[in-house]
Amino acid sequence: MATRILPRLSRLAQHLFLAGLFVFIAAPMLVIVVFSFDANRFPTIPWGGFSLDWHRAILEDAMVRDAFLNSILVGLGTAVLSTLLGFAAAYVDYRWRFFGKRAFVLLVAIPPAVPVTILGMAMLAFLSRLGLFGRLEAVIACHTAVASSFSMALIRLRLNDFGRDLEPAAWNLGASHAAALFTVVVPFCRPALIASFFLSAAVSFDEFMIAWFVGGVHETIPVRILNLLQGQVNPKINAIGTVVLAVSIALVVLAQWFVGVRVGKRTDPT
């Protein structure tokens, strides 16, 4: 009998450990979500009852609304630019061999490895010389620099499965180089391109340091949250946090869904 009980206990322990781990990760976020609907002014126990006051308050706060709008603009811009650049870089790496290619790939890959504080300061110094400091475009450019590394990695990974013969086969069947790029390479990469779009948007949406350094008066949502926190403990923060959390999770889930949806259908690399 003991031989049956032991494996069961072991499995139970494993499940409990996993559950504990998830609770540890998710609990702080859950707390924010729960208290964003709390009628109390301060997050205390017991709960003061359900209320949408704080969510209504952030809707009425012009600065929060602007910050949201900025974040969406910056996120969209970053997503589009970073996916375009990431695809271009990945395709160049896949397609050609040239002198200095290692250096080129390193250059694309390096931004996420640089501490964001240093990246932020460097970009601030650089942009103020160019007179681009304090503009949303500047934030988009800087976010793109970071996010395109992820885009490139994601798309390059997909291109690993792109059969060496597929593009020449398209030329052979009457496709010009441009036509082959758009009718063969891009469709093949589509899941990775969509995933890259959402992932870049998520990276941008959550990024604080660079936005804080170069955004000037144009606050994105993370910057607004910090500014709110510095002023006073405001229950609106929980409400903002809940919305940010929902958006971020949605973006990442979408990214994963588009990467995953084709994995199951993938053919053996031809």
Next chain:
Amino acid sequence: MSAPFVALEGLDKRFPGHHAVRGIDLQIAAGEFVAIMGPSGCGKSTTLRLIAGLDEPTGGDIRIGGRSMRGIPAFQRDTPMVWQSLALFPFLTVAENVAFPLRMKKVGAAERRRRALEWLDRMGLSGMADRDIAQLSGGQRQRVAIARSLVTQPSILLLDEPLSALDAHLRVRMQTELSRLHKQLGITFVYVTHAQSEAFALADRIVIMSDGAIQQVGRPQDVYREPVNAFVAEFMGMNNILRGTVRGASANRLAVETPLGSFDVPAKETRPVDSQAAFVIAADRIALAAAGAAGGLDATVIGLEFVGSTQTVFVETASGHEFRIQKQQHEIEALDLAPGRQISLSWEPRHAWLLPDSR
């Protein structure tokens, strides 16, 4: 031959550190089925890629239908190719794959679909049009690849080891199918392969390449029975090469002295006495008899190898010269051959083939 449909004129291709194709000349008639054979790395696939315009020649020219292909990009050549990897587009359905070349030619969607379905029907794939490529078997994919190459009604089809991914049974079926297609369409097929059986079964003419150069061009039986040099004789597999010195020459005959003795060899041209000569005895033309037979060459059996209903017998003479002999299974049994046994070899002098290029 009437005016060639495809002409390779001094075609040359160098890659960095590798001379892949060394200025070859070849003429292919319209409607001909030509197989290019050779060991891997001999330049046969590169030649095909040059014809398709997928690689740029470093010298010479290719003419198709009399027109020089110099400077004409791959996508304007209409020289579709069936790839060893098939190169089907995994994100398109079966019908979309077949219709791809038509889409590139800006044919309307309805017409594209109609012609794709027509070809799928023809290749025995009706009802598969809207499936994913991943849902097809190897043989079905092969048919899709062929349909995709032929849907534009080209006047030439290039095939790069198209059957090598299939198992033996399917391979034979696809051979029949390709042969039938070639007859029905009447277009030129250029077929690259390293498999002798495919080339012999399909081709009107065979081109043997080695080290970037053409060694021999001819009908299958010519290449098999009358190889021009030792490379072709050895590449054909079942040939025994003997080398020696010409000791006497009469009309249509040479006496060649080899380390194994003196042999009579038929010769189309005469050779000076004391020059070097090499000749070939095909493995299936050697007769076996009990050891000590008059006029025979004594040897020891060193091994036997089954190849279907025939067997290859490996023997060695006292001086260490190895022969390969091909016999039917029942003949082997009659002689009761086993490794270590002594036997006697002989052949009719008329079956010896003097290599024109005797180096």
